[in-house]
Amino acid sequence: xxxxxxxxxxxxxxxxxxxxxxxxxxxxxxxxxxxxxxxxxxxxxxxxxxxxxxxxxxxxxxxxxxxxxxxxxxxxxxxxxxxxxxxxxxxxxxxxxxxxxxxxxxxxxxxxxxxxxxxxxxxxxxxxxxxxxxxxxxxxxxxxxxxxxxxxxxxxxxxxxxxxxxxxxxxxxxxxxxxxxxxxxxxxxxxxxxxxxxxxxxxxxxxxxxxxxxxxxxxxxxxxxxxxxxxxxxxxxxxxxxxxxxxxxxxxxxxxxxxxxxxxxxxxxxxxxxxxxxxxxxxxxxxxxxxxxxxxxxxxxxxxxxxxxxxxxxxxxxxxxxxxxxxxxxxxxxxxxxxxxxxxxxxxxxxxxxxxxxxxxxxxxxxxxxxxxxxxxxxxxxxxxxxxxxxxxxxxxxxxxxxxxxxxxxxxxxxxxxxx
Amino acid sequence: xxxxxxxxxxxxxxxxxxxxxxxxxxxxxxxxxxxxxxxxxxxxxxxxxxxxxxxxxxxxxxxxxxxxxxxxxxxxxxxxxxxxxxxxxxxxxxxxxxxxxxxxxxxxxxxxxxxxxxxxxxxxxxxxxxxxxxxxxxxxxxxxxxxxxxxxxxxxxxxxx
Ligand code: FES
Ligand SMILES: [Fe+2]
Numbered sequence: 001x002x003x004x005x006x007x008x009x010x011x012x013x014x015x016x017x018x019x020x021x022x023x024x025x026x027x028x029x030x031x032x033x034x035x036x037x038x039x040x041x042x043x044x045x046x047x048x049x050x051x052x053x054x055x056x057x058x059x060x061x062x063x064x065x066x067x068x069x070x071x072x073x074x075x076x077x078x079x080x081x082x083x084x085x086x087x088x089x090x091x092x093x094x095x096x097x098x099x100x101x102x103x104x105x106x107x108x109x110x111x112x113x114x115x116x117x118x119x120x121x122x123x124x125x126x127x128x129x130x131x132x133x134x135x136x137x138x139x140x141x142x143x144x145x146x147x148x149x150x151x152x153x154x155x156x157x158x159x160x161x162x163x164x165x166x167x168x169x170x171x172x173x174x175x176x177x178x179x180x181x182x183x184x185x186x187x188x189x190x191x192x193x194x195x196x197x198x199x200x201x202x203x204x205x206x207x208x209x210x211x212x213x214x215x216x217x218x219x220x221x222x223x224x225x226x227x228x229x230x231x232x233x234x235x236x237x238x239x240x241x242x243x244x245x246x247x248x249x250x251x252x253x254x255x256x257x258x259x260x261x262x263x264x265x266x267x268x269x270x271x272x273x274x275x276x277x278x279x280x281x282x283x284x285x286x287x288x289x290x291x292x293x294x295x296x297x298x299x300x301x302x303x304x305x306x307x308x309x310x311x312x313x314x315x316x317x318x319x320x321x322x323x324x325x326x327x328x329x330x331x332x333x334x335x336x337x338x339x340x341x342x343x344x345x346x347x348x349x350x351x352x353x354x355x356x357x358x359x360x361x362x363x364x365x366x367x368x369x370x371x372x373x374x375x376x377x378x379x380x381x382x383x384x385x386x387x388x389x390x391x392x393x394x395x396x397x398x399x400x401x402x403x404x405x406x407x408x409x410x411x412x413x414x415x416x417x418x419x420x
Numbered sequence: 421x422x423x424x425x426x427x428x429x430x431x432x433x434x435x436x437x438x439x440x441x442x443x444x445x446x447x448x449x450x451x452x453x454x455x456x457x458x459x460x461x462x463x464x465x466x467x468x469x470x471x472x473x474x475x476x477x478x479x480x481x482x483x484x485x486x487x488x489x490x491x492x493x494x495x496x497x498x499x500x501x502x503x504x505x506x507x508x509x510x511x512x513x514x515x516x517x518x519x520x521x522x523x524x525x526x527x528x529x530x531x532x533x534x535x536x537x538x539x540x541x542x543x544x545x546x547x548x549x550x551x552x553x554x555x556x557x558x559x560x561x562x563x564x565x566x567x568x569x570x571x572x573x574x575x576x577x578x579x580x581x
Contacts, residue, residue, distance in 0.1 A: 100469075196470050196477025201574045228498035279497055283486035331572075336477040351481050355491075360465070360479045360577030366500045368576030373502075376537075 014420055018385065020246070020411035021393050021404075026382035028205035028375060034327050040418055041306050042068030042324075045165040047174055049308035049321050050074050050084065052335065053158045054192045060104055060118065064097040066323050067162065072151065073097050073107070074160060077118040084151035084162040085120030096148070122147040156180065157187035159319070161308075175304055176243040178397070182250045182302050185293065186312055191340040195350065200332040200359040204371030206307075206324040207414075209332060212367050213303050213320075214406035216240055216251040217390050222370065225362040229281050235259035236298070239399040245416070246395050246409030247305025253401065255296040286355060289314040290346055303406075305413055313363065315346070316353035328375055334358050422554045423518045430523055430559075434513045434552060437559045438527060442508035445579055450495070453580060454488035457561045458553055461485055465566040465581060468546070479568075479577055491580065501578050504535040506543065508581075513550075522562065523552045531581060533574075544581065545569045 011033060012026055027033060042048060048067045055063050056076040063074050064087055071087035073096060087095050089109040096107040096116060106123070107116040115124035122143045130136030151162040154171045161171060172180050202209060212218070216238070226232050238253030281287075289298075292315055302310040309320040321333040334357070338350045357364045378384065388411070391403025395412055398405060414420070422430070441456050457463065464478040482488055511528035518524075526547050533543035546568040552559040566581045 194475060196466065196475045197571070198467065198470075198479060199572045200576075201572050203575060222500060224500065225494060225498045228494075279493065281486075281490045281493075283484050283490055285484075286487070286490070347476075351477055352483070354477050354481055355487075358479055358577075359573040359575075362494055362499065365576045365578065369501055372575065 011420070012383065014415070019393065020395065020408035020415065021388045022385040023388065023411055024383060024385045025378035028208060028378065029327055029382055031327060034324070036418060037324070038068045038070075041414075043070065043164040044417070045163065045168040046306055046417075047154070047161040047163055047168060047171055047304065047308075048306070049304065049319065050153075050160045050162045052192055052194070052319070052337070053082070053155055053160050055101065055194065056082065056160075058103060061101070062097060062104060062118070063101045064099065065321075067151070067164065068324055071095060072162070073120070074153070074162065075118040075120075082153045082155065082160060083119045084153045086148035086150075088148045090114055090116065090122040090143075090146040090148060091125075116147065120148050120150050157183050158192055159183065159187065159308075159310075161304075175248045176245075178241045179243050179248045179250055179302065179304065182241070182252075182300060183310060185295075185297075186300070186302075186310060186317065192337040193340055193342070195336040195338050195347075195354070196334075197336075198334045198358055200334065200368060201325075202330050202332055202368060202371050203328065204330065204375040205327055206322050206330040207410075208371035208374050209322055209330060209367070210303070210306070210410055211407050212371060213301060213309050214249050214251070214410055215404065216301075216401035216406065217404055218370075219251075219401070222366045223363045225356075228279055230279075231281075231287055235263060237399070238299075238401045239397065240401060240403060240406050241397045242395050242406050242409040243305075245305075245413045246411075247413030248303060249406035249409060250300060250302045251401060251406060252297050252300040255298060257296065286352055287314070288349065289353065290349055292346075305410070311357065313356055314353055315350050316357050317350070318354075318357060422521045422523060425518075425554075427515055427518075430515060430518065430554065431513060433554060433557055433559050434515075434523065434525055437552075438510055438513065438548075442510060445581075446505060446507050450492045450579060453492060454485050457485050457488060457564070459485045461488070461561055462563045463488060463561075463566075463580070464564075465568065465577070467568045467571050469571055471565070471567045479573065480580065488580075495578055499578065501576060502536050504533055504578070506579055506581070507532040507534065507540070521553050521555065523554055523559070525550050525552065529581070541574070543574065546581075 014024055050065050051063045051074055059076050059078045061076045073087045074084045076082055087097050089096055091112055091114045094109050094111040113126040117123050128137050151164055152166055153162050156171050235256040236253045237256040241250040298314055300312040307322040311318045318334055318336045323331040325331055336354050338347055356362050359368055388404040388408050391405050395405050395409040444452050463482045465480045466478045509530045513525045513527045516524040526549055528547050531544045532540050534540050549565040551563040553562050
């Protein structure tokens with residue numbers, strides 16, 4: 001392939017000293033950089049989240065999703081295995097799947113009826129031998145050499161990931177044991193049920209949303225729902241985990257039992273402390289969560305480079321996919337999940353708590369607009385640089401959340417993979 | 421009895437209530453929005469795809485009038501977003517069924533969004549799938565399911581629809 005036409009020769013300099021703690025704003029603005037991201041990251045040796053295995057229970061099931069902006073199909077074939085390939089006909093490129101999901105025998109293109117099996121192989125060409133000895137395809141045409149590009153597919157605790165690059169390392173190594181363990185914590189041993197799917201269109205570069213999900217520093221500042229209504233009745237402690245390469249992270253907070261015990265002892269001295277605000281919710285059932293895990297973690301946000309987020313906010317569990325749409329727009333796909341083992345009451349609790357998240361969520365609404373504020377604020381200042389110095393310069397895991405280490409982790413892996 | 425009243429009368433009562441409803445959101449401050457509902461109401465915003473597939477989750481999912489009040493309180497006191505407003509245009513309500521005191525109706529809507537620095541954008545289209553309880557001349561919503569036609573929501577969903 002002629003790669004030369006794609007290589008941006010004229011990206012501005014990004015000094016090595018900046019490391020991951022000074023980020024120039026042109027990284028959110030340039031078409032040439034975006035072209036390189038698509039080739040090097042989304043179609044390169046990374047794992048892109050595609051769907052849940054539970055969305056493809058039976059042979060013939062498929063879902064049509066995207067890797068970056070590229071349309072792809074994920075299927076379960078008769079052999080029970082999952083396959084992934086471009087949603088692009090071998091002939092002249094029409095989309096093969098025209099629905100988001102369904103069950104099919106094969107993919108027969110609507111344009112000229114070229115047929116592809118569930119693994120993405122071209123298996124039949126309409127009028128291949130012509131009619132009555134006339135017409136037909138060129139004698140030297142070879143079906144097995146044509147076809148949509150295939151992906152390597154892997155699953156982890158019911159999550160389906162795909163890669164267009166065979167060189168990608170196995171998923172456990174890619175994320176690191178600590179991140180895998182936190183996925184296990186949420187997903188292991190139970191069957192997810194999709195409760196709803198929503199797509200949020202954000203007016204910003206995809207990396208601004210990645211920064212936001214990894215930004216444990218902003219949570220209690222930008223999102224004031226919990227503090228305004230004083231809903232964090234229990235003392236919390238938290239921390240972050242950053243993967244070795246930097247690009248995956250977990251941020252969590254848990255009930256601090258020690259602080260709770262201390263609080264109980266000093267209950268008399270606290271009698272006089274008046275509440276800061278008199279605002280209270282009229283219907284507190286929103287926060288009546290049920291004990292779902294063996295630990296005290298009430299919030300866990302986990303991300304996998306480059307485009308996946310797994311969220312547990314109390315009992316509101318969702319997966320999010322980050323999909324770029326040009327340099328200053330992106331789609332955030334939310335899939336809200338419950339589990340087959342949920343009781344009716346538990347299911348209702350999840351539905352109620354889904355008010356906390358999503359495009360209109362009490363604690364996530366602000367994330368819908370903040371990326372756009374940055375995009376607009378920096379548009380005319382491409383050479384200026386953001387400061388990411390909270391918690392120092394390192395990208396290590398810590399026991400507090402007032403840090404930008406996970407964002408620095410992302411930029412570390414980003415620079416390394418992009419050769420920047 | 422509601423079911424004995426002529427459709428034309430119910431239609432005009434519901435149309436009037438809905439005109440006041442959208443005025444409260446578009447030109448008011450939403451404070452009186454919960455008052456269009458009965459106490460143990462159900463209000464949900466979802467999309468046509470989710471609705472068709474019987475997927476239960478919503479962009480908003482509330483099962484009491486107090487939850488509606490909390491939503492408005494949170495919007496005015498806690499949440500942060502850029503100044504914007506909506507403009508609803510409603511179609512004529514279609515009365516599907518009348519049973520006892522209750523009327524099931526559907527109404528199409530289009531909502532434009534006006535943002536601080538931006539133009540007027542088409543923000544949403546869809547339909548209300550409603551159940552009203554009509555006592556005297558005052559219809560109150562027992563259930564409103566807001567079904568958006570598209571799966572996509574731009575930026576964020578603040579105010580109710
Ligand atoms: S483009 Fe698909 S068969 Fe022609
Ligand atoms: Fe946030």
